[in-house]
Amino acid sequence: MRHPPRSALLAIAGATALLGAITVPAVTAQGATPACTVEYSVTSQWADGFQGAVKITNNSAALSSWSLGFDFSGGQKVTQGWNAKWSQSGTEVTAANESWNGSLATGASVSAGFIASWSGNNAAPASFTLNGTTCNVDAEPSPTPTPSDPPGTGSGTAPALHVSGNKLVDAGGTNHRLLGVNRSGGEFMCVQGYGIWDGPVDDAAVEAIADWKADTVRIPLNEECWLGLSNIKPEYGGSNYVGAVKDLVARVEAHGMTPIVELHWSHGQYTGNSAGCSDVHATCQKPMPDMQYSPSFWSSVASTFKDDPAVAFDLFNEPYPDRATSTTTQAWQCWRDGGNCPGIGYEVAGMQDLVDAVRATGAKNVVLAGGLAYSNDLSQWLTYRPSDPTGNLVAAYHVYNFNTCSNESCWNSTLAPVAAQVPLVAGEIGENTCSHSFVDQVMKWFDDRGLSYLGWTWNTWDCSSGPSLISAYDGTPTSYGAGLRDHLRALNG
Incomplete structure (x- = not known):
């Protein structure tokens, strides 16, 4: 999500309509x-x-x-x-x-x-x-677990996953849908200097997610924090950050859920159309990953988790080179091949570069790649999909009620052909209405086709700006989150 309300962020102060001065x-x-x-x-x-x-x-x-x-x-x-x-x-x-x-x-x-x-x-x-x-929110850091914290007391076992045709399957060949939530915080708290996670991620907090009958947790990350660059406070970067991520992944798996680690915020200065910030550092959603650090990030992440086939990799949150380039062809070429893309001032790492970085480590983990328009456009995903020697590539899609492709007509014309050839995961679904009528439509369309989806987001933000699934980390749902909770329990209860 571009936070807020997409892909991002954040507990916010309310405002009222204005008249006059x-x-x-x-x-x-x-x-x-x-x-x-x-x-x-x-x-x-x-x-x-x-x-x-x-x-x-x-x-x-x-x-x-x-x-x-x-x-x-x-x-x-x-x-x-x-x-x-x-x-x-x-x-x-x-x-x-x-x-x-x-x-x-x-x-x-x-x-x-x-x-x-x-x-x-x-x-x-x-x-x-x-x-x-x-701005306008409490800057106090939330307590964060140390790398020495125990990984969790859940008795579940997360399945080892791979791609078979257009399905995700476990080690026994049984179809497996990824149905769950996003757990935001790891992408922004560290670079803002306030901590690593936004709210608790201890065993009780993870158990609360599992109690919704979720089987997947997507974990947004920040490449500068993982790599421990000099602009990150040492206590929130490098080995401390990596250790905290490993601990959360272990807790998610201990409760039988699939962890998806995802590159959300990256380096590179972009001030063009739809820029989220003018900062060169990883403080907002950039249109594409950067060649300077993103391949190194994925090489390190893949090396860390390559012996654990239960962990999936989401290469980049929400690409939007289409906002920078003048033609759709240029945008898709930039998406796949990277390099010096029109309208983007830094050298881009394309999806092929990131797949190559992951596979060069020997990692065979499932890899997700989202399309253009903040992962809302998969219209030419099949034409430009990167090559993966392991065959474990998945198409990722994001949809909110305010997106362009947010109706059955678009899903039938652009998503169905992709889902016929490769697994399709809606890595983020949500709406900014504080209700769940839109995500109900999304879930039905995906359920009818046996596809996967994850709600944004398991954070206690204002539901109209997050949007937020919960009002407390014990799993108390917002009116929006109640729709996903009740649906997951009906499916997996």
């Missing part, structure tokens, strides 16, 4: 100082337009450049702005610094304004990110 204050949990605060205001409003302003305060380390991101959910469109470079793609708005106001010292603030159109609903943005870090 009303300001949404920064709200933090427990009175703690957040990494950044944003005050949003509508200074004037008329029949079909309004003038707005943002005040950004940086409470963390000094910044040499900044990029503010938020979503307009009410159909608002920015038409002009000042004191920042304003851009908008769909609902996603970005305000990046001008050349003269990029420096933002600790405790310093900067303000920018804009004019936008609106119709029907001028609701304030629900959350804000600064260089990929969520």
Whole structure:
């Protein structure tokens, strides 16, 4: 997911609709100082337009450049702005610094304004990110397990998996569907300097997932934290991070569930269309993996888990080279082959590069590869799929109610042909309605075809912005999460 609401992130402060010169204050949990605060205001409003302003305060380390991101959910469109470079793609708005106001010292603030159109609903943005870090939320680190923590007390055995035709099967050749949840946190907490996981991942927390009758847990990761690069606090990177991931994988397996380890956030500066941040570091979703670190990440991850065929590898969360390139052909070529892709300023690692990095270690684990448009477009996946000498390649797909391909007509025309040839896993399904009517439709379509799906996300965030399956780590569901919980229990209970 591009957090939030896709692929990402985050516990957020609520905001209310505005009329006139009303300001949404920064709200933090427990009175703690957040990494950044944003005050949003509508200074004037008329029949079909309004003038707005943002005040950004940086409470963390000094910044040499900044990029503010938020979503307009009410159909608002920015038409002009000042004191920042304003851009908008769909609902996603970005305000990046001008050349003269990029420096933002600790405790310093900067303000920018804009004019936008609106119709029907001028609701304030629900959350804000600064260089990929969520603002207006408690910055206190969550406790994280140490590498010495026991792996878990579950009595289950996770199945060893491989591909057979268009099915995933266990060692005995029995078909196996991946049905479960995502456990976000490992992609962003470490790079933001607050910990490794967002909330508990001890045995009780993992058992709560298993109690929903989930059989799979997808674990988003950060390549800079795994590799222990210099911008990561040592306590949250390198061997400490790797040890924490290994412990969580062991706990998931101990409860009989399949762990999918996944590269979510990666290195490489991208400031083009739909950029999530302007930071070169792995602080947001980039359009493609980078050649500098992503193959090394997968070489290390594959070496770590190559003797455990119960672990699956998801190569890259949500590719979107189609937002950077001018043609669909260029985008798919970039996706598979990498290199110097049009519109992307860093050298890209293509899916073939990552498959090669994994297989060079001797790892035969199942590998997932998501398509274009944030893994929502598989229309040419079969044409451009990378070569895998082990034959253990799976197509990954993400779908939310706000995606382009989010109806049966699209699924029948673009997903069904893929699922006829290779296993298909919907690595993320979700909706931002705090209900489950859309995921009910998704699950039925996938159930009718014996396919796999995983709900986003097992985190206690606001369900309309996460979206979040739970309100507590004991497994108490949100109204949205109740749909997945009840369905999994009906299938696997």
